[in-house]
Amino acid sequence: MYWDVVEVQPEAGYRLFVRFADGLKGHVELREQELTGVLAPLRDPAFFGKAYIEFGAVTWPGDIDLAPDAMHAELRRGTPG
Numbered sequence: 001m002y003w004d005v006v007e008v009q010p011e012a013g014y015r016l017f018v019r020f021a022d023g024l025k026g027h028v029e030l031r032e033q034e035l036t037g038v039l040a041p042l043r044d045p046a047f048f049g050k051a052y053i054e055f056g057a058v059t060w061p062g063d064i065d066l067a068p069d070a071m072h073a074e075l076r077r078g079t080p081g
Contacts, residue, residue, distance in 0.1 A: 003072035004056030010049045014042070016058060018071060026075040028066075038064060 007019035014032060019025035035042045041062065042048050051058050059065040 001056065001069075003069045005053050005058055005068050005071070006056075008051050008053055008058050010051045012045070014048060016051065016071075018058065018075075020068070020072055020075075021056070024072060024075055028071045028074060 002020065002022035004021040005018050006021050007017075007025075009017040011017060011027070014030040014035070016028045016030070017025070018028055030039075030042065032043060041064065042060065047060065050060055053059065054065070057065045057068050058071070
């Protein structure tokens with residue numbers, strides 16, 4: 001799909017640089033206060049830095065992943081982050 005992530009680079013401050021299959025690229029910023037429940041391990045910077053791509057989604061160990069279509073829509077709208 002056009003929203004499949006093809007590149008991810010974790011950065012400080014819970015930011016991800018992502019590039020999608022259709023060429024759209026930019027930064028997605030996760031808010032620390034939203035990293036709860038299943039996403040709580042992402043609060044650890046060392047763990048956050050383990051992001052990788054699996055099946056077009058940004059993923060971390062333990063089956064934690066982010067919806068690529070939502071990130072794509074956020075970047076397309078130009079939402080800061």
